Amino acid sequence: MALKIVKGSIDRMFDKNLQDLVRGIRNHKEDEAKYISTCIDEIKQELKQDNIAVKANAVCKLTYLQMLGYDVSWAAFNIVEVMSSSKFTYKRIGYLAASQCFHENTDVIMLTTNQIRKDLSSPNQYDTGVALTGLSCFVTPDLARDLANDIMTLMSHTKPYIRKKAVLIMYKVFLKYPESLRPAFPRLKEKLEDPDPGVQSAAVNVICELARRNPKNYLSLAPLFFKLMTSSTNNWVLIKIIKLFGALTPLEPRLGKKLIEPLTNLIHSTSAMSLLYECVNTVIAGQYSCSVGSVCLRISVVKYLGLLAMSKILKTHPKSVQSHKDLILQCLDDKDESIRLRALDLLYGMVSKKNLMEIVKKLMIHVDKAEGTTYRDELLTKIIDICSQSNYQYITNFEWYISILVELTRLEGTRHGHLIASQMLDVAIRVKAIRAFAVAQMATLLDNAHLLTGNMQRNGICEVLYAAAWICGEFSEHLENPVQTLEAMLRPKVATLPGHIQAVYVQNAAKLFATILKNQEGNTDSTAAQETSQLMIDRLPLFVQSANLEVQERASCILQLVKYIQKLQQKDVEVAEEVSALFAGELNPVAPKAQKKVPVPEGLDLDAWINEPPSESESEDEQPKAIFTKEEPKHSRPRHTEVDEKELARRREARKQEQANNPFYIKASPSSQKVYQETPGVEHIPVVQIDLSVPLKVPGLPMSDQYVKLEEERRQKERAEKKKKEKKKRKEKRSGRGKKHDSGPESEEDITPAHVVDIVTEEMPENALPSDDDDKDPNDPHKVCDIQGNLQDGSQVVVSVIFENKSDSFLKSMEFNVLDSLNSKLQRPEGSGPHDGLTVPFQLPPGVSNEARFVFTVQSIVMPQKLKGTLTFIVKDSSTHEKLDFKLHFTCTSYLITTPCYSDAFAKLLESGDLKSSSVRLEGVNMPFHHLLARICFHHHFSVVERIDSCASMYSRSIQGHHVCLLVKTSGQTVSIDAKCDEPTLLGNVLDEIKQTFSQC
């Protein structure tokens, strides 16, 4: 026996220990795998021995190899052997190996349960500790179930070292065996107040993690955590708690208010950036109203996180981020790509009319400097995104934008040729004023096509030639030198372009040809025209041979056509007129909704039955169906399939009569039809007026920078003029009924686009225009403008404005203009730009008032809106131009229409459960109940459904069909209004307005 031990230790002297193994690996860099496989063989031999020390050494080496990525799962049983050694050193090696190598599917884990239990209850706290640590790594659902109780007991161990570990491991146990959570939780909660701070923080950790996943079960702990938050100095603990509160506040809004103070204190006092960041994050997420501005400043120190946080702030407090524009632009210079990308994201949200050019200019510089095509492409798409967002809202100068696009084509190796091309097409088609400029630029591009064609990859930059060719062809009347462009389009090199681009070339060459013929025939010089035909005939065969079918087809078709034209020309026949007829008319973008607006042709009665109607009902679409489903059957009448012409006419007449008597039916107003139907079809699209302060023609390729400068100058001039006007205004006494006259410093809205460029959003047929307005109350004393809504497509509102001349002079040439918002737009007749004023159709002698009506299209009606506007007029005697600023207030109430409602329909509506509720209390209302109801009916367009004593239900309906229901109760001087509506925002605003009405009396 003794001999065996001696022999064992002698053997060991020849074994490799860990150090030898590590050194060996380092010395066998060339054949590491081979060396390790011999080591593994040795280890296998060692594991076969009885000596636990040898085994432990072998397992230790295996753990190292495992870390390097070698498979050691075959040694699992030996690891268990070493784990169960009574000697701490070996035990530790065993547990380490187990925690590194075991996973849920290791079958020997089943064998360890009792060993681990024994270790957990060992009198030696380090045995327990090592077992806990190991367990945390390889705990399985079975182990968790079997050992949950033992670990729970350890949470009350005398040594904090063990308590702390046990608490943390409980989290793992919960994950694997969720049933253990309920019995263990009370004890876990106790640990939040453990005397040892380490245990405390462990408990905070675990509970916070649990709560983040399921916050509402942990709301009751909020006071305890609040106490910890104000008392703890441990940053890690604070971070966890603040995170937890971030999850709790949405459930308990009152917490938010309570947190502001401690959070603000931390933000201002902490030196730990991590804690600061966490506070800021929570503040942003909770939108607490503390000074986000100062937060911005402090976090800007840590760039990446600052940017991250700013992007969150941007959504709620755009102003405070915009002031850090320079800082963010600086971040574009950063070496780190992730910072640059974050900054780009931020810039997208920050642009305004004022800073767009500056930001894009900076970005262009970066495009030039950028290394690596991925980042450059990212920049390119961002530039285009930024410029084109919200329907080019921020672009004030489209020449500048076209030059930017052209500059972008000079990028090498970009994949986004297609994107640039579609932008060019879009702008050229929709912004009419820019066409001449765009065509000039595109012609230059075509001329220099060889610069672009180097890059032939798909989606490459040569895609822009597609746009260039199309624009030059379609708008060829703007071309300076069409023959030269035609020549450029028919160069032999074109045949190397992708097929679809060639096809566009060929087609547009034909359009161009038509234009040229037209010009040249006018000159009475027939040879020139014939030369052009000859050019076509010479060059087109190249395309006829194209492998691309479309190119081939178009080319041969056009070639034959030109040959025929040439024949005619030789007989001195004028052909230009007919050739250009091929391409007559203009292509316009069509809005997706346009079909709806097409007027129903004369004589087509969509309401007439084609077949025998289903027996019971005849639906009248002007009735609010959802509510009145029950009432409908009563006036159904039998119909015959055979109705003669007379009968039809009679019915139509009757319907018209009926509609005329129905205040909610919209009929086309004869006056507006007269005005808007004079010009037919596409001509109706508002035409652009060019009002350029810059010369259109720029020789060579454009430089966007020059536009930036010009734009600056223009704005300055504009500002100066404005100031002049304002001064004048102050001198003289104003007249009119404007409520507010604001002329603050230059704000976002003050920048008007350079040339009145019209963005044709969509093509609308003529009958899309608004109509009459029956129930108008011009005597309402409370508003400047009384707004009465009438429903047509749920979005048009007629505003009647009363102009009263309070001055002593005669006023004429009044023009009414409103600065459109995205949501609400003044409808202007065709032929005027989006910023043109509308002429008021009367003049005002002193002391006289008159009323004019204006139509607005409104998209969303859930929010009140204020539109700024100006009224310009000429004072007759002095013949000076005068200006009057006003604000047009679209309250939510004005979108409501008094609609009667029966009590059973009302009850059904409330029962449906589709409505969101909200309520408001009015204090100190000192008036009889019926006065109160009358007031709500009058000012807010409600109707009383039912009234019982001091309680009444009321109903109204918005022009877009939202139901608004009120339950008004009064007791003493307090009025409570419980309200329901299918649109919570609208409801909130209506209630606010009701409150406003009663606070005024």
Next chain:
Amino acid sequence: SILKPIIRFILIQNRAGKTRLAKWYMQFDDDEKQKLIEEVHAVVTVRDAKHTNFVEFRNFKIIYRRYAGLYFCICVDVTDNNLAYLEGIHNFVEVLNEYFHNVCELDLVFNFYKVYTVVDEMFLAGEIRETSQTKVLKQLLMLQSLE
């Protein structure tokens, strides 16, 4: 939703990509572990000293810091507090430095099991367990004396 440990894994690698420590708090199979190690190395080593210490990676986020030739990486949930773990890494390195008296890469190689012990003393079950350097060092010395 399924609960997950906050720290997915802790890695120490040298510039050549050799693993000096790998502690996993989530179940991955062996192949997956090697793949993760290689990917992390590829993501982290190309970054310049002036870059941030955070990289988004798969669905996670890696917070790393370079000390001489070693990269200390902690992989956490994207929603977690970057700076807290960055400070955690530094705390860990300071403990190592104290424990090994001016730690160098070789200390970690030859005493890799001790490094695991340090990790276990400071992090547990995917959570930061102890942040007090004195406490951790005291425990470590106690454990050493048991050998």
